[in-house]
């Protein structure tokens with residue numbers, strides 16, 4: 001049995017789908033089982049990273065765990081999870097982390113993940129760390145301004161990023177969970193091509209069939225935009241200082257991990273844009 005946490009989210013839901021396709025037994029954790037929609041083959045468990053009792057039930061009888069959580073309490077969450085996993089005899093954890101910069105510049109999100117990683121390592125359970133860069137699905141945050149104004153506002157300037165399809169992140173995770181030999185490995189995962197926001201916007205324009213304008217903005221304007229979109233302050237404070245790293249052209253490195261781990265090419269941003277075009281209309 002494999003426990004998938006974050007199972008109702010962008011990456012976790014794909015992990016569930018792909019594990020089922022690989023013929024694995026899956027237990028999916030959510031705080032609200034009554035709201036969640038899963039395939040009938042999935043064993044659904046109510047669990048919360050804040051509640052060790054619920055995690056104890058979630059890991060009972062489980063061999064491997066996919067750990068996905070977020071925010072400044074990642075270290076506490078993954079300590080709670082891995083301590084219960086150790087007691088239950090779990091033999092492998094695959095953790096979703098984040099690329100989050102380089103040796104000189106680490107963003108706050110990566111630092112939260114490093115605390116989670118450390119907490120898992122302290123239990124001695126063999127660990128695989130999957131570190132994705134920016135998700136292609138972050139473009140969904142542009143929906144409102146595309147629909148209402150035909151514009152995308154960003155403080156990334158002309159900096160390039162290689163956004164990754166969430167399905168590809170899940171594919172790497174599923175290889176690590178469903179085949180042998182991934183314990184102790186760290187996988188940096190990006191999409192196949194580094195793109196500026198302007199280039200992503202042109203690709204989206206083609207997929208949607210509507211002209212969209214890219215409007216570069218300052219960090220202060222970006223903060224106001226994220227606040228009015230309802231993004232939590234801890235996330236805004238973590239993301240803003242990182243824009244400078246992107247603008248300086250330091251976030252453009254492409255990792256070929258999807259290809260080497262899964263044996264097939266990574267999806268492009270054009271692939272993602274075509275699949276998701278209706279979300280922007």
Ligand SMILES: NC(=O)c1ccc[n+]([C@@H]2O[C@H](COP(=O)([O-])OP(=O)(O)OC[C@H]3O[C@@H](n4cnc5c(N)ncnc54)[C@H](OP(=O)(O)O)[C@@H]3O)[C@@H](O)[C@H]2O)c1
Pocket residue numbers: 005006007008009010011012029030031032036047048049050068069070071096097098099109132133134135138
């Ligand atoms: N977006 C990016 O560009 C990017 C880049 C690199 C790394 N990441 C990392 O990706 C992760 C986010 O992945 P995602 O976008 O797939 O997530 P998501 O779609 O936002 O979903 C979040 C999931 O976490 C679960 N969750 C939230 N609080 C919980 C709690 N207290 N206990 C148990 N479960 C809880 C939710 O489940 P329920 O509500 O059903 O309980 C949901 O399934 C974060 O770790 C982030 O740092 C993101």
